[in-house]
Amino acid sequence: MNALNVKTVADYTAQGTKPDILFWVGCAGSFDDRAKKITKAIVKILNHVDIKYAVLGAEESCTGDPAKRAGNEFLFQMQAMSNIAILNGYEVKKIVTACPHCFNTLKNEYPELGGHYEVIHHTQLLQELIDSGKLKVEGGTFKGKKITFHDPCYLGRANGEYLAPRAVIEKLDVELVEMKRCKTNGLCCGAGGAQMFKEAEKGTKEVNIERTEDVLESKATIVAAGCPFCNTMLTDGLKHYNKQDEIQVMDIAEMIAQAADL
Amino acid sequence: MLTYISNIIFIALLSTAVYFFTKNIKKIIRNINLGQDQDLTDNKVQRWGIMARVAMGQSKMITRPVAGIMHLFVYVGFILINIEVLEIIIDGILGTHRILSFMGGFYNFLIGFFEVLALLVLVGVIVFWARRNVVKLKRFTATEMKGWAVTDANNILYIEIVLMTAVLMMNGADHALQLANYPHYTQAGSFPISSVLFGWLQGMNPTTLMVIERACWWLHIIGIFLFLNYLPISKHLHILLAFPNVWYSNLAAKGKFKNNPDITREVNLMLNPSATIDPNAAPPKFGAKDVNDLSWIQLLNAYSCTECGRCTSNCPANQTGKLLSPRKIMMDTRDRMEEVGKNIDTKGVDFNDGKALVGNYITAEELWACTSCNACVESCPINIDPLSIIMDLRQYLVLEKSEAPQSLNSMFTNIENNGAPWQYSQADRLKWANE
The missing domain is CATH 1.10.1060 (Fumarate Reductase Iron-sulfur Protein; Chain B, domain 2)
Structure with a gap:
């Protein structure tokens, strides 16, 4: 067992049981230093509320989202088919993930290829846990702070989820302020569609700089994110304006874990 | 024979307009069918609902309020004034004048209502023209907005100005003739807008007024025939295709891209x-x-x-x-x-x-x-x-x-x-x- 007490689905299977929910960590959550902190925050919350969850560990592989959006449908379907074989082999029914790209792909594009799961974003799980009383949070250090939420495209417009992340943030007794472009009208951070993995085309500005200007205009001191890629883009944007010490980029899971003193 | 000459000309123009329009629309349908098959006939009830809300109800237009409201004027005007066009076509074929006026008070209300709509269309169209040519909104001057795209956009607005002005001026002249108890011009309709805008026609020589009234009547209907045949080469085709286009909307989550x-x-x-x-x-x-x-x-x-x-x-x-x-x-x-x-x-x-x-x-x-x-x-x-x-x-x-x-x-x-x-x-x- 590892330091954080994280079990794999294989661990459960070895004991002849199954987890209730699979935590799909995603590539960013597994390897990116910043995103790993989000992963750990989620694990702390999951351990705290005593959910029977597991990860795939070394059996997890990229969902294929960046390949598909970059035009490599072949590679996407190869990834999807092998992931589905593993997920179905373990009879996975429910998946939670902190990456809206994994969330969207698993939820919308896997069913046609044989992968049928109930897929939720971690902010939806957090809302559920708080609403059902399993997780109790108070504002703590966040109380009264001006916080804005950046809608990830693949959670918001792509899947119509605008409320869950906001509902969770509001539990922290904060002043939730909206950027001028939010919800259906939210502006992309610039990472989607495989842009994360390439240089931007020639233009007058980077998309994340444009979005960071919305953040600055909102006067928030924390910008809440729900996607590891948005997190990176906004962090870079704030560094560009030398505002990294005044404005923090935090995933909602990190805020909840911190507020719940986990 | 001579008494029927205008009816014959009208029927000939109407048939020609419908003939060419049908021919060009068939070409467009053929072009659309160059595309690959995709079955989008599921969930019919939901599709009719989306069409009612998004296309007929203009629900997404209103996210930009100025354009949304002005477009609503032009859209409602376009749909409802077509009822009057129906009368014009019947009058044209039969050689009658305001054949639907037997409806009495209701007819007067309709004509008055159409006049208000025509005015609102004019207001909308003029605002649209100004946004393109005076205010020069960024999205109308972007790089791809050159050549035909600009000409086409303005053509549509000019045609609509001509059509609406013709209707109002026709009514103004008709009203003046009715006031003069001129034969054939029976008392029918109410003219809240044209009597103001074209009040200066009143008291003019009846023959002149009749020429104006007839000229505007022909200008309006020929304009409509030409406009109909302009649609296939214009972005204005959206007035017809927006409805099926919305009916066949993607109903799945926007994030779901199709698997090949x-x-x-x-x-x-x-x-x-x-x-x-x-x-x-x-x-x-x-x-x-x-x-x-x-x-x-x-x-x-x-x-x-x-x-x-x-x-x-x-x-x-x-x-x-x-x-x-x-x-x-x-x-x-x-x-x-x-x-x-x-x-x-x-x-x-x-x-x-x-x-x-x-x-x-x-x-x-x-x-x-x-x-x-x-x-x-x-x-x-x-x-x-x-x-x-x-x-x-x-x-x-x-x-x-x-x-x-x-x-x-x-x-x-x-x-x-x-x-x-x-x-x-x-x-x-x-x-x-x-x-």
């Missing part, structure tokens, strides 16, 4: 060694190179686009100075479709002009700037999906031409070799739990 079934077949063959290849199966298609590789709904989208540019003005790539403009994607698709259609008409179905949508119209640089954020899809008032075209063209670039940017090829290699877009070992995926 040809590739599913190939992948299954690779993963299942005992599978056999069907010798009669069509060769697999990877993405779209030209309009006939797109699906028919993407082509209907292109014909329905009215080039309002909301997609482009909300596009993060476009806002930050990149070449990509979702509106241009739609305009290019339509232009290429028209070109392919003309080739079929003049040079036969098998003629190949050696051109394609990718390369000759849309460049790789445009396609690679897309973040797939769905802002364009969200902002389209009639649910056009430029993103699906961008993705199909990207798939062609990568799988048929192997022309992905080098950094993306590295990302592909990483996913293939170690299951992540970066160079980390798959065995290390749980390392964070010990850090």
